[in-house]
Amino acid sequence: MIRVRFAPSPTGALHIGGAHTALFNWLFVRREGGRFVLRIEDTDRVRSTKEAEKTILDGLQWLGITWDEGPFYQSERLNLYRRYAEQLLENGLAYKEGSAIVFRTPREGATYFKDIVWGDIEVENGSLKDIVLIKSDGMPTYNFAVVVDDHTMGITHVIRGEDHIPNTPKQILIYKALGFEVPEFAHLPMILGPDKTKLSKRHGATAVGEYRNMGYLPEAVFYYLSLLGWSPKEEGDILYPQEIVKLFDLRDVTKRAAVFDLEKLKWINKLFIKDKSPAELAKAMRFFWLEKGYNIDDYPESYLQDVVAILQGRAYTLQELADYSDYLLKESLNYDKIILAEFIGVMKGEEWNSLIEEIKKIDPFVVENIDNAVRSWLNKRGVKLKGVGQALRYALTARRVTPGIFEVMTLLGKDRVVDRLERAVSLVVGESSNWQDA
RNA sequence: GCUCUCAUCGUCUAGCGGCCAAGGACACUGCCCUUUCAAGGCAGCGGCGGGGGUUCGAAUCCCCCUGGGAGCGCCA
Numbered sequence: 245m246i247r248v249r250f251a252p253s254p255t256g257a258l259h260i261g262g263a264h265t266a267l268f269n270w271l272f273v274r275r276e277g278g279r280f281v282l283r284i285e286d287t288d289r290v291r292s293t294k295e296a297e298k299t300i301l302d303g304l305q306w307l308g309i310t311w312d313e314g315p316f317y318q319s320e321r322l323n324l325y326r327r328y329a330e331q332l333l334e335n336g337l338a339y340k341e342g343s344a345i346v347f348r349t350p351r352e353g354a355t356y357f358k359d360i361v362w363g364d365i366e367v368e369n370g371s372l373k374d375i376v377l378i379k380s381d382g383m384p385t386y387n388f389a390v391v392v393d394d395h396t397m398g399i400t401h402v403i404r405g406e407d408h409i410p411n412t413p414k415q416i417l418i419y420k421a422l423g424f425e426v427p428e429f430a431h432l433p434m435i436l437g438p439d440k441t442k443l444s445k446r447h448g449a450t451a452v453g454e455y456r457n458m459g460y461l462p463e464a465v466f467y468y469l470s471l472l473g474w475s476p477k478e479e480g481d482i483l484y485p486q487e488i489v490k491l492f493d494l495r496d497v498t499k500r501a502a503v504f505d506l507e508k509l510k511w512i513n514k515l516f517i518k519d520k521s522p523a524e525l526a527k528a529m530r531f532f533w534l535e536k537g538y539n540i541d542d543y544p545e546s547y548l549q550d551v552v553a554i555l556q557g558r559a560y561t562l563q564e565l566a567d568y569s570d571y572l573l574k575e576s577l578n579y580d581k582i583i584l585a586e587f588i589g590v591m592k593g594e595e596w597n598s599l600i601e602e603i604k605k606i607d608p609f610v611v612e613n614i615d616n617a618v619r620s621w622l623n624k625r626g627v628k629l630k631g632v633g634q635a636l637r638y639a640l641t642a643r644r645v646t647p648g649i650f651e652v653m654t655l656l657g658k659d660r661v662v663d664r665l666e667r668a669v670s671l672v673v674g675e676s677s678n679w680q681d682a
Numbered sequence: 683g684c685u686c687u688c689a690u691c692g693u694c695u696a697g698c699g700g701c702c703a704a705g706g707a708c709a710c711u712g713c714c715c716u717u718u719c720a721a722g723g724c725a726g727c728g729g730c731g732g733g734g735g736u737u738c739g740a741a742u743c744c745c746c747c748u749g750g751g752a753g754c755g756c757c758a
Contacts, residue, residue: 253758288757344756362687371685371754379756386758410686410753438693440750468694471707475695478706498695501751505693508708518721558720618717633717645719 246278248401249394250304250311254284255291257451258303260443260504261405261435264469268432269403270309271470271492281397282314285390287383292319303452307462308485316397318389325384328392328422329377337421338377345378347388347418355413360401360430361497367413375414391415395424403430403494406501407442430494433473434501443504455509459532459562461520464513472502482515510560517565518557522549525556532566538573550655554647571641572655577664579642585672587638590631593673599632600665609658614650639668 250266252258258266273280282304286292301315329345332338338347349372356366377388384392394402409431419426437447449455455465466485476483476491483491517525526548533540540548551572552565559565571577588596602621606613618636622629637649640661646652653661 251758255758285758291757342756346756365686367686373754376756381756383756385756390758405752406687407752408758411758413686433688434751436751442752471694473694475707477696500688500695502695503693505708508694511708514720629717631717635717637718643718647719649717 245398246273246276246400247281247398248273248278248403249281249283249397249399250309251283251285251390251393252300253288253291254286254293254297254300255288256296257453258300259450259452260469261450262300263303263307263309263452263465264435264472265403265405265432266304266309267307267466267469268474268494268497271489272401272403272430272494274489275492278400279312280310281316281399282311283316283393283397284314284318285386286317286319287386287389289319289381289383299451299453303456306456307452307466313397316393318384318393321389321393322382322384324396325378325389325392326382329384329388332377332421335421343380343382344376347375347377347421349374349414349417355416357412357416357426357429359409359412360428360494361433362409362431362499365409365412369413369417372414372417375418377418387411387414388418391418391422391424394427395419395422399427401428401430403432406431406434430497433498435472436501436503438503440501440503447504448506459564459566460509460513461516461528461562464509464516467516468509468512471508472504473498482512482519514557514560517559517562520556522553522556525549525552529562529566532562533569533573536566536570536573538566538570540573543573547655554651554655558647568643568646571643571646572652575660577642579638579668579671581671583644584638584668587631587635588669588672590635591627593669595625595627596665596669596673600662600669603665604658604662606658609654609661611648611650611654614653618650636665640664 248269250262250269252262252266270280282301284297286297297315304311329338332347333340333345338345340346350369353369354366355369355372356364358364375387376385378384393399412429412431416426435443437443439447443450449458452465456462463482463484467483467488470483470488470492474492474497476488520528526545529548529552530540543551551569554572555565555568559568591599599618599621602617603614606617618632619629622632633649634644637646637652638644640649640652640656656664
């Protein structure tokens with residue numbers, strides 16, 4: 245039975261690197277069939293917090309990284325570490341130094357292991373220093389606790405970041421001293437910032453939660469992360485977790501550290517947004533709309549879904565999508581008077597009035613009818629749609645970029661369209677009908 | 683400094699001795715479509731770090747150099 249584990253220390257948020265590690269463990273174990281164990285490495289009494297732990301678990305759940313056992317806490321297993329440390333003391337393989345217990349590394353020979361992704365790795369034992377097992381405060385050190393935990397928890401495959409490669413020989417020495425079977429190791433490539441150094445806060449957002457708040461979809465983050473150090477034979481289409489599981493193979497993991505590319509993540513996020521059903525998306529949008537202060541409960545659910553449907557695929561994040569939907573979910577528009585005057589200026593006030601009258605007659609108020617009515621009115625007058633279309637767009641949305649203007653008009657409904665047009669025209673033309681560029 | 687390790691377009695990668703005058707994706711640049719944007723279509727830019735070998739033949743194997751990364755805590 246294959247058993248893997250993800251063992252974060254609760255000293256901060258779940259960051260991209262951690263999520264990447266958890267993800268690969270998850271893909272591997274779901275692919276091969278086995279159990280995913282979650283272990284909290286909270287032996288650093290000073291830096292560990294319950295809040296950090298919660299953030300990490302939330303982050304994993306958000307991404308859909310499920311675990312089968314745990315969370316287990318190292319802080320609750322202190323006796324275990326103590327007992328094994330004493331065993332080493334009795335065997336003469338470790339010694340006391342003050343109130344700490346230290347492992348005596350062999351001076352001769354070499355320690356070898358075959359990493360699933362890196363291949364053969366060998367280190368001269370002579371280059372290793374003695375290893376502290378139990379700290380003066382009675383807590384085990386990381387290198388000792390992992391060994392005891394991974395063994396007693398029956399972990400068969402240790403999958404973790406490349407930064408642990410130098411620790412591995414030390415741990416293997418301890419496994420052997422304790423008479424434990426050594427598990428398989430698979431080290432994952434590091435995730436770097438644009439400057440090619442280990443990704444950290446100074447590179448920008450590194451916490452998974454930040455991406456959630458910015459409006460990234462969990463599936464998108466999941467897919468993007470899976471692409472760092474691994475790749476499906478054919479890229480191009482988006483893949484959902486279950487599909488990735490089917491294609492995943494630890495042996496295909498790359499060794500070269502990968503630079504985190506936000507541009508690509510954004511693009512992937514856009515694809516996933518586009519792929520969502522309007523109902524699902526509308527649900528996910530609630531948080532972002534509310535954050536914008538829109539009174540979304542004033543509108544029927546079906547309308548909200550229509551709003552999403554017309555906009556999805558044009559935004560990189562849900563936050564952007566919320567921003568783009570303002571004119572559909574807010575009743576008042578803030579025009580830039582100069583821009584409005586410029587757009588409305590493509591036609592005379594009386595022409596606008598005529599067009600508006602024409603629009604009032606459209607029934608039912610659907611895309612095809614609006615399109616026909618507006619175009620035939622324009623044809624009769626010999627006016628091009630280009631300028632008027634843009635004017636309509638700005639007058640109705642206070643934006644220069646929106647989905648197709650006839651789609652927008654349909655969604656807005658005849659009443660709002662007429663109201664907004666009349667107001668826009670009067671703002672520019674004024675009561676007197678003799679208006680100037682502002 | 684010591685130890686381990688990596689090295690294909692700007693970025694993520696395919697490639698595991700001949701099918702590679704190196705393929706895809708993101709980004710970027712044109713063009714088409716067009717009521718704006720996006721999408722879509724087409725075209726383009728751009729890379730095997732360097733030097734030695736091995737071989738009939740090397741991006742692929744070996745060595746050296748160079749460059750990068752990680753680790754070297756009674757942190758995890």
